[in-house]
Amino acid sequence: MPASSSAHETLSSTEGTLYLIPTPLGKDPTNRVLPDDVIKTIHQLDTFFVERIRQAVSFLKWIGHPTPDFKCNFLELNKHTPGEDLIEMLNILKRGKSAGILSEAGCPAIADPGSGLVKLAHQSNIRVVPLTGPSSILLALMASGLNGQSFSFHGYLPKPGKSRSEKIKSLYLSSKKNASTQIFMETPYRNNDVFSELLELLPDSTPLCVASNLTLPEETIQTRSVEKWKKTKINLDEKPSIFLFLANEPDLPVSKNKKARPSKRTGRR
């Protein structure tokens, strides 16, 4: 911690650290998603707050965790976890034990449980450390070619029906107003259904990206206009997917904006 900031002075070294541990987005045969240093950090922990114990154990085996699972402490942390269980987790950290939050896939506390405990940790001046790993939202946005300077994520859309249609229309208007990319998900068995509705509701010129099975061997990411999608056969059923669209694209630079640039073809410094 930098000496110039007093923000951390209340942090006691007797307290544990709360790590946020990303996990693979699916059954990944190789490790495309976790840096070695992150794996080393996880290896040092034996206490985990997890969305589902079975997945957590399977993940720890996958990264070769040295502590057998029956010697690890797992506490469930999901949308049903009551406040008093969060306090129990907080107390573990306060007693000096470091622990990690694990969600089923991707980053904890982002479209997944965990933020309630992180909030309590901050209130108790417990150090929170996010570890680098895969986020389907960011991977999809990066690869979409849509606006990455301004974007909004909306989690899961409402169930099919009037409220979902209204939501899609309001996202379109918001994107049109702010030139911001709109990002959302659906439960995988409703992917084809929401995709059809997007093609129905969005104007033909709207660029729409569908990113499925991210980081996995069968990954597909494609951005097309709604008009082109209407002519494409695609089956998204049961494939973990993320949808992105942009109603109003910011302008690309064109050659009349050309500025003096340094030589661009050499790697020599």
Place this chain on the structure above:
Amino acid sequence: MPASSSAHETLSSTEGTLYLIPTPLGKDPTNRVLPDDVIKTIHQLDTFFVERIRQAVSFLKWIGHPTPDFKCNFLELNKHTPGEDLIEMLNILKRGKSAGILSEAGCPAIADPGSGLVKLAHQSNIRVVPLTGPSSILLALMASGLNGQSFSFHGYLPKPGKSRSEKIKSLYLSSKKNASTQIFMETPYRNNDVFSELLELLPDSTPLCVASNLTLPEETIQTRSVEKWKKTKINLDEKPSIFLFLANEPDLPVSKNKKARPSKRTGRR
């Protein structure tokens, strides 16, 4: 590519792949940010579209790239790059050469150049593959304890003055309406200035997160109410930082919502 989807049938194996390569968020002594498999993928490339050549060469040395930099092909890709240079890059891919986009720090095409070329790649049915690495936006959001089910990123705020104040006020209203976390950055030398303005404009109860030097040894991430921040000495000058706030927190589950849960203390399957 899955046989069940015809979306990729137009992809030709004679075309190159466009990789999106994340880079460290600062001078990282160890590698906390890139998976081995990602490094291996980058090692196979010798053509790079880069925000700044010097940083790109330094990054490739850091990951032990086997090809000497003078044998690599670097083309500049930044906000001044004109459309015809993008077409040149696209043609390289079309001729069957794979290439990677590298930004100075973090993920290409997210608050950084690259999306224009990615868009053209999709239009030419060139495969786009995002690689896993650090994103200050996602790391900060994960560790903030703020709402990760709904959030908006706004890039850099307008310059200080009336338009920045109006922007902050409008983000507050939007957060209040949608319970969505608002995320933005400032140029590092204006961090203290925008932080003061946030304390001035946001109501005392608003939780505000400041995340600086993410993934680096001097990383600090803290979420406090505006009221508590007003009593805290903090110097953010020149520290790469990201700011997040939430005007209207979604409710946490409480014990009366308790549902039947499986045993929570065992790791045994």
